[in-house]
Amino acid sequence: MMKKKWKCACGYIHDGDEPPENCPKCGAPAKVFTLLDDVAAELVERSRHTNTLHARLIGLGREIEQVCRDGIADDLDPGCVKVFQKTLGH
Ligand SMILES: [Zn+2]
Structure with missing residues (x-):
């Protein structure tokens, strides 16, 4: 319970x-x-869950950004670099 x-x-x-x-x-x-009451308590639980998902998404976004920056800095294959740049948004 x-x-x-x-x-x-x-x-x-x-x-x-x-x-x-x-x-x-x-x-x-x-x-x-x-x-x-149960309804309000359930809402609190769901709100916490959403906040957790939001925090995870921000963390993943930062990770993706770092991978792209590392890939651009590595600068080996022009096709890959293009994908890293495109993912970063420039
Ligand atoms: Zn208080």
């Missing part, structure tokens, strides 16, 4: 059976936290 999620008035989400003593983001006490 999915862990319980508690939301602070500031928007911070805490995962656990109980809310934290104080919010690590704004310092508000536990009583300020509200328990998210």
